[in-house]
Amino acid sequence: MIRRDSPSGNDVLMSDDHTSSLRYMRRLKISVAFFALLCCCTVPAAQGQEQTAAPGMQGEWVRVISPTETAEIVAQKPAFKIEFLRPFNIGTLVILLDGADITQISKVTETGIEFTPVMVIQAGTHTISLSATDKEGLQLQRNITFRSRHTKAFDEAYMSNEASLVYENVFGKPETVHTTPHSRLEGNLRVDTKIRDKGWQFTFNTNIRYLDQDIPVIRPFKKGFDAANWLFTGLYTKESLQLRTNIGDVQINETPYTVANFARKGGIFELVYDRFSFKAFSVMTEQVFGQRGGTGIEGNTDRHLLGVTGGVKLFDSKAELKAIYATGEDTGNSFNISGASGIKKGDVLGLVLNSDFFSNKMRTEFEADFSKFDPDLSDEFGSKQDKAYKIKAGGYLDSFSYEAMYEYVGRDYAAIGSQGLPRDREGFSMIGGTAVGAHAVNVALSRFHDNVRGDELFPRIDSYQGTVDYSLNSIPNLPLGINYQKSIQDSTREPSGTSPLEIDTDTLSGRVGYTRDKFMINAMAAYSLMNDKTQGNNDTTSVTYAVTPAYNAPGLSINPNLTLNQSKNHVSQVTTDTYTVNLDLRSRFFKERVSFDVGGTYLISKANNGSLDMRNLNANFRLSYNLQAFLKKIMKPSIGVRGTYIKITDRINPIANRDEFTLFLVLATVMPFSF
Amino acid sequence: MFVCGEKMKRILLALRLFFILIIIPAGISPDASAATELKIRRISLYFENRRPETTVQRNTADLKAFADIAFTGSGLLEGYWEVNGRVLSRVSQHLQGSGSITLQTPKDPPMPAFDPGTQIVKFIIVYPSTSLPVPSILYFVVPEGSPYNLLDIRVFSPRNGASVAYAPLKFTWERARETAHFLVGFYSRPGSKPLFSAYINDTEYLLPESVLRQLFRPGQKYYWKVICFDEKYNIICENDPQGFSFRK
The missing domain is CATH 2.60.40.10 (Immunoglobulins)
Structure with missing residues (x-):
């Protein structure tokens, strides 16, 4: 038996027989729904009530044979057996386990009920709730509560692993191809470990990679073993106290103006006591792959971001006051990030007050942030201080949702933990949306301007934007939608000698879909015109048409996609057309032992002035045979061939032409093992 | 105060002359329209887990990659998503008024996930031209796969x-x-x-x-x-x- 975490955060367990099914569910991200449904349903009758009999009921109508009521059971799938003590209308019987109706999947006879969960049940308190009506129409009710744990030593303790290997050997390739290795071996070991007992919980998750090939590898890869990612978490909970520590590949997300979605290597320590919370973190600012940087935790700001936050919840948690401080240094570039070079250094202090006094009808957010930032330590200029403010309100009123925000971000405002933040802007935005029957409308309006300091040497540019989106779902299998956006840029306060700026952009798009059985088709068209009203008159047009038919049947799915992108520069009168044809085909046959998959793109790019005329075909296919039938329950190997074909025809620059076909032998396997 | 005011006026006049006589002829125009020429400040790629690396099962259909692009000015952004050198989809979008935009790989075609092993994703900007290095992110496809397409x-x-x-x-x-x-x-x-x-x-x-x-x-x-x-x-x-x- 193995144990796993459900993405919903609830721990679930499952037998070996269901290992693969859990993996599928995790992959498809639908286990959220599945296990949340099992573990999180909120039927009031299933919460903490014990052995209640409904009014009008005389005496017991069922007897619990197992589990013993209020007992603690050591089992991952605790079965239960209940005996009926008197006749009643069996057709009215409803059986709930932790709020989920399991009547149809239980074995119900004239004499009683037997049920064994198909899924592993989370350790903790559970309630079986029975209801029915007797022959006289009186309501019968009974709740049975019991506890379960998975082992004697721990509420939960498991290690789930999966090792996979992929070996590729080139059958044949053109001599001109030097970047493709003749042989390549890649492996991955996934490890998920968890121990939970009483108030303590520890988890460790990692993916360890192995790579070897007969040509050098490029960054961020390296030959041999490397930990692609890892995360250790520790949690202690006792009454109002909660201590949590995360070390490894962590993510910090405070506010967009301080530290936003900052996923890096490092550590976070959190303490929550009653209404109060405290957090401290130290993470690398460079995004690294593998073991580089160790734990990522340092006590200084050298290429690290350090920070603390403190918060207090007020008025029955309807409001929260929070302070955030972060300081650090960053080179600005990682293998997945490209930005201005130079080492940046900065501090930021943020004060946040959030409230929700009206049950989601009106939430408010107030934020004031103060930064000190030096965009390049190597130049002669020092750091500059600036500030940012935000006032935001939003919520839901029946089917209507709304949000309004005022924002000010100073010219020199910047934070190490949020470097993509637009600055030097002030203005407001409003968003509203409603869905009535089959109609849904969303509207967004905004007005911002730059040059917030009113510098006389520069103009102030006002930016207006309005968007309306309408969708209609009244016709079955035929959803429709249309979207219009208008953007205006208009300058004011131009210094003498500079010409004013006025640019309008109109974007109109429409979409329609049709579904019938296994076939569906979606079509989209978008037209966008940027009208430059200045002397430069640098107008541009962009038009996109896309058609995506799809056929999905057991063992076969075909998803082609056809797109035309047309861009036009009105000054040069140059029009560039790009036709893209994509194909995604997946098929399985011979009792799913053989699979054949194809993915490819054919691209035609052409400019009307003769500067571009290119055709590009890139196709990949894989034919594999699943050998699992010969090695049941040990591993899941497959053998196959993989091919890539690249053909580039450049009629303007023929030296770029390529015609390459490479064929590989591929051996792949997966071996799950758990403790 | 008067002296200070006069000094300030002279400084401003000198600055204005500097801009008119030096900067404009050098092609660094303070003209408002020139100030809005589209420039890419920063590109950041990541997956849904906000990291530049992820591990997925074979034939995963819902893998998504994102590109946060910070820009100044206005103009037409043209680029494309590429996986292992294969162009997946093109992007042609007007950007206006400085700020940042988040692009996402389309649902169709899906990110290729039938070949096990490491796959490399890039977002390549064709226009405006930029000297920023092309960032990349990677995902590892575990050989085993779903027997079904959902x-x-x-x-x-x-x-x-x-x-x-x-x-x-x-x-x-x-x-x-x-x-x-x-x-x-x-x-x-x-x-x-x-x-x-x-x-x-x-x-x-x-x-x-x-x-x-x-x-x-x-x-x-x-x-x-x-x-x-x-x-x-x-x-x-x-x-x-x-x-x-x-x-x-």
């Missing part, structure tokens, strides 16, 4: 958006493929925690009166969704949440 399941009643009498309500849907079991969930909002759920073997479910009275209120909108499983409890199909309400 299908949509058709639901029959109640129809989407229906308003029905406040009484035990029957929900019906089709049986797709080799479905052995169904899970029907009821929600107050799509994506929220379910109010109630039921495991069933049949293609219909009658909401019990006791559950109806406890959890559902007339006049409020609810959603329902069906997930279907094969014998081994592999998920093989599901439907989009459908809205319904009970009349007051």
Whole structure:
């Protein structure tokens, strides 16, 4: 038996027989729904009530044979057996386990009920709730509560692993191809470990990679073993106290103006006591792959971001006051990030007050942030201080949702933990949306301007934007939608000698879909015109048409996609057309032992002035045979061939032409093992 | 004060002359329109886990990559998503007024996930020209894969958006493929925690009166969704949440 975490955060367990099914569910991200449904349903009758009999009921109508009521059971799938003590209308019987109706999947006879969960049940308190009506129409009710744990030593303790290997050997390739290795071996070991007992919980998750090939590898890869990612978490909970520590590949997300979605290597320590919370973190600012940087935790700001936050919840948690401080240094570039070079250094202090006094009808957010930032330590200029403010309100009123925000971000405002933040802007935005029957409308309006300091040497540019989106779902299998956006840029306060700026952009798009059985088709068209009203008159047009038919049947799915992108520069009168044809085909046959998959793109790019005329075909296919039938329950190997074909025809620059076909032998396997 | 004011005026005049005589001829125009020429300040690529690396099962259909692009000025952004050198889709979008934009790989075509091993994703900007290095992110495809492509399941009643009498309500849907079991969930909002759920073997479910009275209120909108499983409890199909309400 193995144990796993459900993405919903609830721990679930499952037998070996269901290992693969859990993996599928995790992959498809639908286990959220599945296990949340099992573990999180909120039927009031299933919460903490014990052995209640409904009014009008005389005496017991069922007897619990197992589990013993209020007992603690050591089992991952605790079965239960209940005996009926008197006749009643069996057709009215409803059986709930932790709020989920399991009547149809239980074995119900004239004499009683037997049920064994198909899924592993989370350790903790559970309630079986029975209801029915007797022959006289009186309501019968009974709740049975019991506890379960998975082992004697721990509420939960498991290690789930999966090792996979992929070996590729080139059958044949053109001599001109030097970047493709003749042989390549890649492996991955996934490890998920968890121990939970009483108030303590520890988890460790990692993916360890192995790579070897007969040509050098490029960054961020390296030959041999490397930990692609890892995360250790520790949690202690006792009454109002909660201590949590995360070390490894962590993510910090405070506010967009301080530290936003900052996923890096490092550590976070959190303490929550009653209404109060405290957090401290130290993470690398460079995004690294593998073991580089160790734990990522340092006590200084050298290429690290350090920070603390403190918060207090007020008025029955309807409001929260929070302070955030972060300081650090960053080179600005990682293998997945490209930005201005130079080492940046900065501090930021943020004060946040959030409230929700009206049950989601009106939430408010107030934020004031103060930064000190030096965009390049190597130049002669020092750091500059600036500030940012935000006032935001939003919520839901029946089917209507709304949000309004005022924002000010100073010219020199910047934070190490949020470097993509637009600055030097002030203005407001409003968003509203409603869905009535089959109609849904969303509207967004905004007005911002730059040059917030009113510098006389520069103009102030006002930016207006309005968007309306309408969708209609009244016709079955035929959803429709249309979207219009208008953007205006208009300058004011131009210094003498500079010409004013006025640019309008109109974007109109429409979409329609049709579904019938296994076939569906979606079509989209978008037209966008940027009208430059200045002397430069640098107008541009962009038009996109896309058609995506799809056929999905057991063992076969075909998803082609056809797109035309047309861009036009009105000054040069140059029009560039790009036709893209994509194909995604997946098929399985011979009792799913053989699979054949194809993915490819054919691209035609052409400019009307003769500067571009290119055709590009890139196709990949894989034919594999699943050998699992010969090695049941040990591993899941497959053998196959993989091919890539690249053909580039450049009629303007023929030296770029390529015609390459490479064929590989591929051996792949997966071996799950758990403790 | 007067002296200071005069000094300031002279400095401003000198600065203005500097801009008019030096900067403009050098092509660094302070002209407002020139100030709005589209320039890319920063590109950051990541997956849904916000990291530049992820591990997925073979034939995953819902893998997404994102590009945060910070820019100044206005103009037409042209670029394309590329996976292992294969162009996946092109992007042609007007950007206006400085700021940042988040681009996402399209649903169709899906990110290729039938070849096991490491795959490299890039977003390449064709216009405006930029000297920024092309960033990349990578995902590892584990050899084992789902035997199925997830299908949509058709639901029959109640129809989407229906308003029905406040009484035990029957929900019906089709049986797709080799479905052995169904899970029907009821929600107050799509994506929220379910109010109630039921495991069933049949293609219909009658909401019990006791559950109806406890959890559902007339006049409020609810959603329902069906997930279907094969014998081994592999998920093989599901439907989009459908809205319904009970009349007051």
